[in-house]
Amino acid sequence: MERKFNFSAGPGALPEQVLEEARNEMMVYKDAGASIMEISHRSPQYTAVAESARSSLRSLLGLDDEWSILFLQSGASLQFYQSAINFLKPDTVGNYVVTGSWAKNALAQGVAVGATHVAASSADQNFNYVPGVETWDISDRAAYVHVTSNNTIYGTQMKGDPSIDVPMICDASSDFLSRPIDTSKYGLIYAGAQKNIGPAGATVVLIKQDFLDRIPDGVPTLLDYRTHVSKLFHTPPVFAVYMIEKVLRWIESIGDLEAMKIRNDDKAALLYNRIDASEYFTGVAMKDSRSNMNVTFRLPSEELEGRFIAEARTAGLLALKGHRSAGGVRASIYNACPVEAVEALIEFMDAFESENG
Numbered sequence: 534m535e536r537k538f539n540f541s542a543g544p545g546a547l548p549e550q551v552l553e554e555a556r557n558e559m560m561v562y563k564d565a566g567a568s569i570m571e572i573s574h575r576s577p578q579y580t581a582v583a584e585s586a587r588s589s590l591r592s593l594l595g596l597d598d599e600w601s602i603l604f605l606q607s608g609a610s611l612q613f614y615q616s617a618i619n620f621l622k623p624d625t626v627g628n629y630v631v632t633g634s635w636a637k638n639a640l641a642q643g644v645a646v647g648a649t650h651v652a653a654s655s656a657d658q659n660f661n662y663v664p665g666v667e668t669w670d671i672s673d674r675a676a677y678v679h680v681t682s683n684n685t686i687y688g689t690q691m692k693g694d695p696s697i698d699v700p701m702i703c704d705a706s707s708d709f710l711s712r713p714i715d716t717s718k719y720g721l722i723y724a725g726a727q728k729n730i731g732p733a734g735a736t737v738v739l740i741k742q743d744f745l746d747r748i749p750d751g752v753p754t755l756l757d758y759r760t761h762v763s764k765l766f767h768t769p770p771v772f773a774v775y776m777i778e779k780v781l782r783w784i785e786s787i788g789d790l791e792a793m794k795i796r797n798d799d800k801a802a803l804l805y806n807r808i809d810a811s812e813y814f815t816g817v818a819m820k821d822s823r824s825n826m827n828v829t830f831r832l833p834s835e836e837l838e839g840r841f842i843a844e845a846r847t848a849g850l851l852a853l854k855g856h857r858s859a860g861g862v863r864a865s866i867y868n869a870c871p872v873e874a875v876e877a878l879i880e881f882m883d884a885f886e887s888e889n890g
């Protein structure tokens with residue numbers, strides 16, 4: 534069976550070039566005499582892979598030596614708890630901007646650790662927008678403000694990096710490396726790899742030194758970020774890091790993150806223009822909060838949505854079903870989704886509308 538256009542929200546599409554490279558190296562990695570999955574995580578070959586990935590991340594994001602780069606396990610969901618247990622001290626308050634289900638999960642983990650405060654929420658309109666920074670109500674003694682840069686389920690995205698007096702913690706799982714980030718606004722940025730930068734299994738964690746210095750003693754060893762900064766404490770997700778390194782080199786072959794943003798904005802504009810071109814399709818997110826990664830829209834009825842998704846699949850357009858909690862259609866057009874996929878989807882939308890509209 535040939536490869537189809539893949540709009541999966543995660544694990545998401547990977548660049549074909551990366552998959553081909555991995556296929557070619559599957560049995561023997563360089564001079565290792567074995568696959569990368571079969572050799573020590575302390576071998577010179579794996580060490581070089583991890584160093585190359587870190588070096589690409591540093592140059593793409595402009596990270597200086599103040600930033601540590603970790604590849605951890607247990608997904609972005611563990612970061613909800615890990616970030617709180619490291620930074621939410623008894624005399625401080627974890628502030629949360631609640632813009633969707635993942636942000637609610639992050640808040641719940643903060644609540645399990647200590648005092649929390651909802652600085653802003655878009656629950657009042659079923660998370661179809663991202664509250665502007667001017668509306669945030671940040672508490673006294675704020676340890677951090679936790680934000681979600683892109684809301685995978687509802688298809689909304691923070692525009693830029695807000696300026697506030699408190700360092701932010703960012704869940705960037707679904708738009709990491711899709712655009713530049715002003716890292717000076719953050720103390721901690723984390724992203725599950727499986728949407729934009731690799732397969733499932735690794736979570737990239739970027740953490741700034743002055744934030745690391747705030748960690749109190751007594752955090753359980755494996756959850757204390759300092760454990761992973763100082764040494765390779767346990768076996769890292771070797772294969773996921775290996776794939777991430779290839780994706781990073783693929784991004785560099787395209788250019789910098791500004792180039793990536795232009796590509797992503799252009800793809801998203803094509804699709805949003807088509808949605809807005811007729812009343813048959815309705816965008817879910819408010820226009821000024823629209824995500825350029827997860828494009829969510831509705832058709833006139835759930836019955837038509839079901840048919841649209843099924844017929845699209847037959848036409849070679851995979852995984853367009855909205856998240857089970859939100860319904861509708863969701864096209865995830867991450868970095869590796871080619872413009873041809875978006876064009877094919879638009880063609881399909883045109884045909885579907887003229888047959889059923």
Ligand SMILES: Cc1ncc(COP(=O)(O)O)c(C=O)c1O
Binds near residue numbers: 543705706
């Ligand atoms: C924004 C966001 N945060 C967190 C998660 C949870 O990630 P994981 O499954 O790696 O725990 C997801 C998964 O879709 C997500 O989209």
